[in-house]
Amino acid sequence: MNILVTGGIGYIGSHVVKQLSENKDLKIVVIDDLINNNFSTVNTLEKLFLKENFEFIKLNLNDFEEVEKIFKKYSFFAIFHFAAYTQVIESMKEPIKYYENNTLNTLNLVKLSLKYKVNKFIFSSTAAVYGNVHKQLIEENEVCNPINVYGKSKLLSEEIIRDSAKANKDFKFIILRYFNVAGASLDNSLGEIHEPETHLIPLVAQTVLGKREKVQIYGDTYPTEDGTCIRDYIHIEDLASAHIQALEYLKEGNDSDIFNCGYGYGFSVKQIIEMMQKVSNVRFNIEVVEKREGEPTVLVANSNKIKNKFAWSPKYNDLELICKTALNWEKKLMSISK
Numbered sequence: 203m204n205i206l207v208t209g210g211i212g213y214i215g216s217h218v219v220k221q222l223s224e225n226k227d228l229k230i231v232v233i234d235d236l237i238n239n240n241f242s243t244v245n246t247l248e249k250l251f252l253k254e255n256f257e258f259i260k261l262n263l264n265d266f267e268e269v270e271k272i273f274k275k276y277s278f279f280a281i282f283h284f285a286a287y288t289q290v291i292e293s294m295k296e297p298i299k300y301y302e303n304n305t306l307n308t309l310n311l312v313k314l315s316l317k318y319k320v321n322k323f324i325f326s327s328t329a330a331v332y333g334n335v336h337k338q339l340i341e342e343n344e345v346c347n348p349i350n351v352y353g354k355s356k357l358l359s360e361e362i363i364r365d366s367a368k369a370n371k372d373f374k375f376i377i378l379r380y381f382n383v384a385g386a387s388l389d390n391s392l393g394e395i396h397e398p399e400t401h402l403i404p405l406v407a408q409t410v411l412g413k414r415e416k417v418q419i420y421g422d423t424y425p426t427e428d429g430t431c432i433r434d435y436i437h438i439e440d441l442a443s444a445h446i447q448a449l450e451y452l453k454e455g456n457d458s459d460i461f462n463c464g465y466g467y468g469f470s471v472k473q474i475i476e477m478m479q480k481v482s483n484v485r486f487n488i489e490v491v492e493k494r495e496g497e498p499t500v501l502v503a504n505s506n507k508i509k510n511k512f513a514w515s516p517k518y519n520d521l522e523l524i525c526k527t528a529l530n531w532e533k534k535l536m537s538i539s540k
């Protein structure tokens with residue numbers, strides 16, 4: 203059974219490919235343009251597979267003709283679509299870049315999926331589609347009102363997928379809206395590599411290790427207990443296993459659906475910093491700076507739906523473990539780059 207994974211060399215995609223490698227009946231074809239220069243991830247993944255079960259194709263999804271050749275060559279059973287740009291601030295400065303890569307390339311991929319009858323489409327969406335929701339826990343049926351271009355580019359992609367499914371009864375999708383993904387694989391073989399890094403937990407880990415001078419807190423006057431933003435951090439291994447369950451769910455003949463991926467509780471920026479200080483036993487400089495445009499105050503998932511409908515229950519919902527695995531991974535990256 204052939205599975206296409208776009209962005210399968212990235213942080214989340216690579217963890218999913220690793221978990222997919224456990225099923226020896228699958229052939230995984232990864233398209234990725236290596237925008238984060240994570241060549242080492244390609245080697246790590248190649249080692250998990252028999253030669254005939256894995257193919258990495260370095261290609262940009264905007265090369266529609268080449269992408270179509272891949273669809274022609276393989277008869278895919280399902281697609282996991284991870285490839286996207288992911289930086290909120292950048293998206294506000296360069297909207298076209300985000301609409302092109304995140305939305306237009308998704309449109310093309312859906313078009314090819316319909317043309318080549320690839321009827322299972324699993325899409326990486328984001329809690330950023332919700333915008334500023336003034337509720338403790340966000341449910342999937344919440345009105346989406348994204349406040350940054352990144353979130354809008356993903357919501358438009360969702361609409362393309364949903365409308366295509368409405369018009370083509372065989373085409374089924376699962377949209378997974380990730381909250382904040384963090385940590386590294388427990389065996390420390392894979393982790394987060396972003397150029398530049400913008401996520402809080404790796405930034406704090408890099409500061410612990412002296413790679414950065416200080417941690418910046420973007421605003422401490424939000425209406426939360428300690429004034430900093432609150433996010434729902436999900437361990438990457440739990441998120442990856444949600445994807446395996448999403449594929450199973452579609453294989454079982456269930457209908458298309460949208461699921462939040464989070465644990466259902468959040469931590470503030472200050473709580474993350476404190477946890478990193480605890481696990482590392484290192485004190486470091488912290489600076490409070492201006493709020494960033496486009497940042498909702500609280501983003502926490504109501505995760506009942508995924509827990510009820512998928513055979514999924516989180517195993518690593520432990521902030522200490524998340525921070526430890528993130529720190530171990532950063533240590534490894536630093537030792538390799540020395």
Ligand SMILES: NC(=O)c1ccc[n+]([C@@H]2O[C@H](COP(=O)([O-])OP(=O)(O)OC[C@H]3O[C@@H](n4cnc5c(N)ncnc54)[C@H](O)[C@@H]3O)[C@@H](O)[C@H]2O)c1
Pocket residue numbers: 208209210211212213214215233234235236237238261262263264283284285286287288303307326327328329379380381382383384395396
């Ligand atoms: N990391 C998070 O916390 C988070 C949260 C919510 C949603 N998401 C979504 O999850 C997905 C994966 O995120 P990630 O953190 O793994 O990002 P990532 O940058 O680590 O991985 C994305 C991968 O896609 C590839 N890519 C991007 N555009 C491409 C293109 N046009 N052609 C070919 N390859 C391309 C990159 O080379 C990269 O390897 C994204 O769709 C993102 O929007 C991530």
